[in-house]
Amino acid sequence: MRRRPFALLLFLLLPLAAPAQPLTAQRQMVVAGHPLAAEAGLAMLRAGGTALDAAVAVQAVLSLVEPQSSGIGGGAFLLHWSGGERRLTAWDGREAAPAAARPDLFLQNGAPMAFEAAALGGRAVGVPGVLRMLEEAHRAHGRLPWADLFAPAIRLAEEGFPVSPRLARAIAAHAEALRADPAARALFFTAEGAPLAEGARLANPALAATLRAVAEQGADALHRGPIAAEIVRAVRSHANPGVLTADDLAGYAPQRREALCLPYRAHVVCGPPPPSGAAAVLQILGLLGHVEMPALPPGGADAAMALGEAGRLAFADRNAYLADPGFVPVPVAGLLDPAYLTGRAQLLSLDRALAQPRPGNPRRFGPAPPAQPAQPEGGTSHLSILDAEGGAVSMTSTIEGPFGARLMVRGFFLNNQLTDFAFAPESEGRPVANRVEGGKRPRSSMSPMMAFRDGELEVIAGSPGGARIIGYVARAMVAMLDWNMDPQPAAAQPHMGALHGVVELEEGTAAAALAPSLIARGLPVEVREMNSGLNLIRLRREGGLARILGGADPRREGAVAGD
Template sequence: MAAPALAQPVIAQNHMVVTSHPAASEAGQAILRAGGSAVDAAIAVQAVLTLVEPQSSGIGGGAFLLHWNPATRELATWDGRETAPAAARGDLFLRDGRPMDFFDAIIGGRAVGVPGVMRMLEEAHRAHGKLPWAELFAPAIRLAEEGFPVSPRLARLLAGFAGTLRRDPGARAIYFTPEGAPLAEGARLRNPALAATLRAIAEEGANALHRGPIAQEIVRAVRGHANPGLMTADDLAGYAPHRGAALCLPYRVFALCGPPPPSGAAVVLQIMGLLGHFDVAGLDPAGLDAAMLISEAGRLAFADRNRFMADPAFIPVPVSGLLDAAYLTARAQMLSADRAIGAPQPGNPRRYGPALASQPPQPEGGTAHMSILDAEGRAVSMTTTVESAFGAHVVVRGFFLNNQLSDFSFLPEMDGRPVANRVEGGKRPRSSMSPMLVFRQGELEAVAGSPGGARIIGYVAQALAALLDWNMDPQAASALPHVGALNAATELERGTAAAGLAAGLIARGAPVDLHEMNSGLNLIRVQRQGEVRRLLGGTDPRREGMVAGD
C-alpha cells in the first residue's frame, strides 16, 4: 500500500520499506516477505532502482549504508563511496589553470569515480544477509526483461537531458525511440542489457563489475570518451569498501547516528547539536523563529563543512572537535532567532592544525534514499547515488556510470592554501549523503534520509526536528515546506508556505533565496506499547516514492 501525498502515514507492525519508486518498494517488500533481512531487501531495492530510477542511483555509483542489529546491539556503517583513480591529481578539473565549466566536466569519462555500491552491498550481505545473494536480483532481472512504464519524473528528465543522452549509443538504445525521441511518460521501457549484467552479478558477485569483460568495458568507456578519464582495470579490481563505527550525538532524549566523513552526517549532527541549545519544540514549525534557527544553524555548520570536511584517510578531519559539546555551545551562542549572522565563518575546533582554505560552492547532484526495517528489528538507512542526473551520461551494459569526482573541489588550493576536498588519487570525494538512525534509550526510534545534493543535509536536519521536536508523523515531516541554508543564504522552498517567510527573514537580516527544493525524504518512525511494535512510514510527496509495509 502506498502513502498518499499530504495525508496519513502508512502503518504496519511487521516490516516496512520506504523507497523513491513503487517498483523498488515492492521488490524490497517481496524479499522481506520471503524471510530476507533488511540488507537483503536493500540489495533488491538497489537493483530495481538502477532500472526504474537511473537518473538518481545505480550499480555504477556509490552509497553509504547504516545498519542496526538489535540482537547483537551492533550499529555499523558501510562506506561504498566512489574513489578517484590512482592517477588523478588536483588539476583534474582545471583547464589553463581555471576551473572547467561544471557541465563540461561531468559529461564523459573525466568525472567517473571507481564505483563502490555493489562491493559494499556484497560485504554487507556477507555480514547481515539471510537469503542467497542470487535470489535478491530476481525482481530487477524480471522487470528489466518484461519492462515497466516510464514514470512522469523519468520522462521529464529524459526530455530535459535528451541532447547529451542521445549522443551515447548505450543510452540511445534504451531510452529513445527508433526515431530518436526520448521515451514519453507511460512508454514501456525494457533494458535487456541491464538484465544480463544483473544476472552476471547474481552469479559472480561484485567481481562481475570489478574484473573481467564488464570491467574492461567500463575502462574503455571512461578512457575512450571524448572527455576522457583516468580509470584503469587496476583501479576497479582494487576497490574496497570501508566498514566502521557510526558517529552519534545526544539530542534531547535521543541519540542521532550516521556514517562518518566523507558522508554529510557529521554536518547534520552539527546542525542538530546547535539546535539542541534552543527550545525548538516550543516554536511554530511554520513560523519565523523556527526558520531563523534552522537556517542559521545550517549556515554555521556549512561554514565548517566547507573548510574541514573531506576523506579522513587523506586529511585529518576534526570530527570530535566539531561535535564537541563545548565547541557546539560556543557556536550556538552566535545564533539568534532575532538577527542573522552577517557572514558565517568556520570555527577553530580544538585548535585544528592544518591551514586550509574553504572550498568554493559548486553544484552537487541528486541521489536516492531507502529506509528499511525487517521483522526482526534490523534496520537499514542507505543513501545511494550516481551524482548528477544520469551521472556521466555514459551507459555500459545497461547502467549509467557515475560522475562522482565532480564532488571534489575543482580548485586544489585557494589563496596559497590547500582545499581539504581537493582531488587526489584513491581519495573519496566529500559527500552530502546523510543516512541516519535515531535511538531512544537504546532502542530504534526512526530511520531517515533523503536525496537532494548538498541540500540533503538540511532536508534531513529539518525532518529530524519535525519528528523529534514537533512530534510530526513521518508523512507530515516529509511534506513540511523546506527552510535551509548552504552557508551563504537562507533558502526557502518556492511555491510553498515557507516562501511567505521571506519578508520577515529579510527584516531580521537574513540573505534569502527562493529555490525549488526537491527533497525525497523516506522516513520510518517506530512506536512501542509494551511488546507491541507499530511502524509509521512516510514518503516525500515531491517525488514518486512509496511506503510498503505489513
C-alpha cells in the same frame, strides 16, 4: 550456490505498482524512491530476508527504474542496525578517485573548468563502490542467497516497466546529452527519435544480463572481467577522457566504520562518518540543542531562523574541514565536541542573522583550511528499511548526475562523482582539504541517519537532493524529534534551511511567505524549488507494542510498502 526461489515467486505475485501504499505496519517496512523498488524489498522481507537483503533488491531495481539518480555504476553510504545484537555499523561504499587522478584534474589553462564540461564524459567517473559495499554488508548482515536478491530487477529489466512521470521528465530534460551516447539513445528514445513518454514500456535487456552476471559472480562481475574492461574503455576513449584503469576497479574496497553519534535532547542521532554529510547534520542538531525548538511553531519565522542560522554555521565548518579522513586530518571529534558546539551556539540569535558565518576552530586543530567554493551536487536516492526482527538499514545511493556522466555501459550509467571534489586544489595559497587525489573519496552530502531513544531504534531517515540533503534531513529530524510529527507530515512539510551561506525557502509553499520577516532579520534568503526525496520510518511504542509508520516525500514518486 543453491538458490531458493521464494523471493522471486513472491515478487511475481505482486502487482507492478500497488494502487495504494500503507503508511502504517506492524512487522516490517520498506520506504524507497519508486513503488517497484519498495515492493521488491518487501518481497525479500516476506521471504524471511533481513533489512540488508531487502536493500540489495531495492538498489538493483532502482538501477533500472530510477537510472537518473542511482545505480550499480555509483556509490553509497549505509547505516545498519542489528536489532538482536544491538550493534550499529556504518558502511562506506563511496566512489574513489582513480590512482592516476591528480589535483589539477578539473583545471584548464590553470582555471577551474565549467561544471558541465567537467561532468560529462569520462573525466569525472570515479571507481564505483555500491556493489562491493552491498556484497560485504550482505556477508555480515544478509540471510537470503545473494543471487535471489536480483530476481525482481532481472525480471523487470527483461519484461519492462512503465516509464514514470519523473523519469519521462528527466529523459526530456537531458535529451541532448543522452542522445550523444549510443546505448542511452537506443534505450530512452523511440525509433523516430522522440524521448520516451510517461507510461511507455521500457525494457533494459542489457541491464538484465549485467544483473544476472552480478547475481552469479558477485561484485567481481563489475570489477573484473569483460564488464570492467568495457567500463575502462568507455571512460578512457571518450572525447572528455578519464584516467580509470582495470586495476582501479579490481582494487576497490568498501570501508566498515564506526558510526558518528550525538545526543539530541532525549535521543541519540547517528550517521556515517566523513566523507558522508552526516557530521554536518549532527552539527546542525547540536547547535539546535541550545534552542527551544519544541516550543517554536514548525512553520514560523523563528523556526526558519534557527534552522537557517544553524545550517549556515555547519556549512561554514563543512566547507573548510570535511573531506576523506584517509587523506587529510578531519577534526570530527572537535566539530561535534559539546564544548565546541556550545561556543558556536552562542552565535545564534532568532532576532539578527550573522553577517557572514566563518568556520570555527575546534580545539587542538589549528587554523582552518581554506573554504571550498560551492559546487552543484545531485542525482541521488534514499531507502529506509525495517525488518521483522528489528534490523534496519538507512542507505543513500548516488551516481551524481542526473544520469551520471551520461555514459552507459551494459545497461547502467557510470557516475560523475569526482565533480564532488574541489575543482581548484588550492585557495589563499594553501591546499583545499577536498582536493582531488588518487584513491581519495570525494566529500559527500549523503546523510543516512538513525535516531535512538533509551537504546531503542526510533527513526530511520535520509533524502536525495545534493548539498541540500543536509538541511532536508536535519529539518526532518527536528520535525519528528522536537515537534513529534509522524513521518508523512514530516516529509511533506515546507522546506526551510541553509545551503552554504544562504537560507532557502521552498517556493509555492507557506515557507515562501516567511521571506520578508527573515530578510528583515538580516538573513540572505532565496525562494526556490526544493526537490527533496525524504524516505522516513518511525517506530512508535505504546503499551509494549510498536507501530511502524512510514513517510515518502510527495515531491517525488517514493512509496511505502509494509506488513
